[in-house]
Amino acid sequence: xxxVVFSAKSYDxxxxxxxxxxxxxxxxxVFHEARLDAQSAILAKGVRxxxxxxxxxxxxxxxxxxxxxxxxxxxxxxxxxxxxxxxAAEELDVVVARVPAxxxxxxxxxxxxxxxxxxxxxxxxxARVRDGNFALDGLLGFDLAGRTVGIVGTGKIGLxxxxxxxxxxxxxxxxxxxxxxxFPGEYLPLDQLLEQSDIISLHCxxxxxxxxxxxxxxxxxxxxxxxxxxxxxxxxxxxRAVIGALKTGKIGLxxxxxxxEEDELFFEDLSERPIMDDVFARLLTFPNVLxxxxxxxxxxxxxxxxxxxxxxxxxxxxxxxxxxxxxxxxTGSIKGAA
Numbered sequence: 001x002x003x004v005v006f007s008a009k010s011y012d013x014x015x016x017x018x019x020x021x022x023x024x025x026x027x028x029x030v031f032h033e034a035r036l037d038a039q040s041a042i043l044a045k046g047v048r049x050x051x052x053x054x055x056x057x058x059x060x061x062x063x064x065x066x067x068x069x070x071x072x073x074x075x076x077x078x079x080x081x082x083x084x085x086x087x088a089a090e091e092l093d094v095v096v097a098r099v100p101a102x103x104x105x106x107x108x109x110x111x112x113x114x115x116x117x118x119x120x121x122x123x124x125x126x127a128r129v130r131d132g133n134f135a136l137d138g139l140l141g142f143d144l145a146g147r148t149v150g151i152v153g154t155g156k157i158g159l160x161x162x163x164x165x166x167x168x169x170x171x172x173x174x175x176x177x178x179x180x181x182x183f184p185g186e187y188l189p190l191d192q193l194l195e196q197s198d199i200i201s202l203h204c205x206x207x208x209x210x211x212x213x214x215x216x217x218x219x220x221x222x223x224x225x226x227x228x229x230x231x232x233x234x235x236x237x238x239x240r241a242v243i244g245a246l247k248t249g250k251i252g253l254x255x256x257x258x259x260x261e262e263d264e265l266f267f268e269d270l271s272e273r274p275i276m277d278d279v280f281a282r283l284l285t286f287p288n289v290l291x292x293x294x295x296x297x298x299x300x301x302x303x304x305x306x307x308x309x310x311x312x313x314x315x316x317x318x319x320x321x322x323x324x325x326x327x328x329x330x331t332g333s334i335k336g337a338a
Contacts, residue, residue, distance in 0.1 A: 001318040002028045003075070004044040006036035007053040009267065011303060012077070016051075019307035026315055035263075041065035049073040049314050054080055054294070055263035060088035067092040073317050077310045078297075080233060081327045082206040097313040097323030101156055103302035108160035110296035111201060111231045114255035118227065118290050119144065138287075145169035150197030152190065152213070153204030153232065154180050161201055173197060176204075194221040199229070206233035216241040225252035231296045234260035239279055246286050254289045257296045266293045 008031035020027055034040045036056035044050045050071050052058055076098040089096050117123050120141040149165050151158045154176040162172050172185025173193045204210050215238040228251055239260055245251040275281045283289055313323035
């Protein structure tokens with residue numbers, strides 16, 4: 001079966017080719033650097049399976065073009081599927097598959113790395129030392145032990161983050177409509193979690209219920225000087241509201257691996273160009289903000305698992321007419337979870 005991969009980087013080519021070879025090379029893979037949208041969809045003409053990434057545009061218009069030219073499987077190489085119009089796919093009888101779990105440790109460990117870097121000002125200290133500045137003024141941190149951490153979304157990644165922070169001696173609060181029996185803390189409704197937490201870490205999917213989950217009203221419930229970490233999806237937070245809270249000191253430290261308008265920025269080298277997104281540029285002016293470019297998944301272990309599951313999804317669709325991991329619509333509301 002032929003598979004067309006969009007937004008392909010060198011590492012995508014490497015890991016997908018290796019996974020295909022390990023499976024006996026059942027598929028012919030064609031790689032395109034172009035992002036998938038309604039215009040580039042023609043590149044998959046006559047091909048039954050396409051493989052988009054998180055910032056590709058898989059809306060109704062794109063799906064109609066793909067369907068018209070023979071595509072019947074959207075094989076996401078990601079866990080998130082908020083960029084796919086699932087209703088349009090269902091109407092067109094196009095199957096959507098994903099990689100539900102590749103390496104939750106990768107994202108969880110990156111979350112902890114961002115948190116520790118912020119709390120102990122590692123990123124700023126590194127830059128200072130490189131310039132020969134060994135002064136400690138402005139680098140004062142705080143202990144994680146004894147702090148209250150709110151985990152919003154206690155799936156595999158959120159649960160791992162909670163377990164790691166439990167070992168640091170943190171008090172853990174959780175919010176999720178699906179409670180985990182092994183969560184090492186107490187579940188609370190979102191508003192109570194926001195009110196009590198010194199640190200808040202987001203690990204929920206993006207859907208209509210969680211879009212701008214942390215808006216100005218939600219931020220207003222938080223403690224002054226709160227630390228906020230988001231390694232889930234950018235639009236879970238209202239970025240403009242967060243900037244306002246940074247300006248007033250309501251948010252003391254902010255760590256992001258995602259951004260709600262990241263599709264025009266992340267995964268590209270823009271070092272020789274001005275950043276045209278004024279909101280993102282404003283975020284970069286704050287010394288208490290640390291941003292990485294959707295890097296949480298980027299380990300060899302995770303990429304190996306993503307590629308293997310992607311190939312397995314395509315193989316199952318070819319042989320049985322259904323992928324191993326079809327996308328299901330989200331249920332429940334995290335806002336009311338207790």
